[in-house]
Amino acid sequence: MTVRVRIAPSPTGNLHIGTARTALFNWLYARRHGGTFILRIEDTDRERSREEYVQNILTGLQWLGLNFDEGPFFQTQRLSQYQAAVETLLARGLAYLCYCSEAELEALRQSQRAQKLAPRYDNRHRHLTPEQRAAYEAEGRRPVVRFRIEEPREVVWHDLVRGEIRWQTQDLGGDMVIARIEADGAIGLPLYNFAVVVDDLEMGITQVVRGEDHIANTAKQILLYEAFGATPPAFGHLPLILNAQGAKISKRDGATSVDEFRQMGFLPQAFTNYMVLLGWSPPDGQELFAIEQAAQQFDFDRVNKAGARFDWDKLDWINGQYLRVLPPADLLAAILPFWQAAGLADDDGPWLLDLVTLLGPGLTRLTAAVAAVYFADTVTFEDEALAIARDHRHLLADFAQVLAAANPQRVEDADALLKSFAKEQGVKKGALMRPLRCGLMGSLHGPDLLQSLMLLHRKGKAIPRLQGIPA
């Protein structure tokens, strides 16, 4: 059977890293088996769904390179299908109208809690007489549609990543609400567990792969498949991404939306590479690979069952690895938006390319910070660097003169110039480097000094800097 998998985010927030990883694993599986990857937007929560989040999800998936083959489908555009499905269950006597009020249900839960029982719906409206129903209607109560959950019973499925999972229907919380009823009596918005089943069924989904937080839903959904007389798809539940404290990652943990990771300067290739590693490893133990490469080997039997903590250090390392092997032109293209956002601009292409080549090996993230000093007109000094530059301001001014006279164009020329200058001054070249770096860059550490010098000199910035050390 052809593989058809999907990712079904709800647009109640920006594309979340957990959703992105689930999308990635589904994508990998689809690619591995030449299957179809489908995007479905689950927007039935009208209170919280927003159009801008839909856009964020779309652009986020695109940035990650997780292109989908079908969709996006929107649940709010499929209401008639859900209505028909509800009618079917109603007609078969597998679903019924429940008139309980919010207050009544709350009271029920409270008394259950008081008795140390698991809160659940007690199926009290499962067998209402026509008279009772009429009475509630006369009261003006608006019902909901509940699906009958047979008890006791055991639901078993073979999870793609966990193996056999068993669930007692008594632990499902009673007959579940599958849809609301409108004021005019029409069938209204479906609820999550119901809409998912209708959609997955109709879209011919063969493997439902989602986060571990959906395990309890799976039992309910299997019951629904049965009610429709359908064979359930295979299910797979991925471990969650945890924060440093070991809890499900959330806002407050630095970053959770894919967009934030982009803004922090991570490359999509590096980010997806890292996410794959969070729960899966290739048979050959390789750590750096493109997702296209991973797709050739991916399978759920190598997916870990335990949750994985998010590790910034490793993400940074991987990002650095990608940055290092990126051709200068690509690196420049990637980093330019960050520079521009920081107000660092120059239309000298070759110079920019040389700058990026110099900076590349030292970067862990795309950032404007280390580049700023090359663009600046005036140097921002660190305290210690300023002190050293001051102590050598005459020396640096002298060097500025020879620099002006010799006007070196290549690093080798600058190196020779520095050597002869050192000899002239009767100091070792090494002793010159530190003050020079301080005066030129305003800091004790940084990228290669000679190359930095040439980059600045080409822009006419080296000489004024060396002559203008603050007294």
Add this chain to the structure above:
RNA sequence: GCCCCCAUCGUCUAGAGGCCUAGGACACAUCCCUUUCACGGAUGCGACACGGGUUCGAAUCCCGUUGGGGGUACCA
């Protein structure tokens, strides 16, 4: 509370009963390279949660304990 899932270095993981003196990666430490910081290279530190079984033999299988996580909606 109840239900479900999980458990190898600090972190991500390899490990399908003997190949395990438990391997790799990140982080950390030291050294080398180097004008500095990075990068790179080398070395080191560092784990099978605990207790019972099963077996000639268990990180691997079973049970329990503990710990962690998830769920428990007219959210998704």
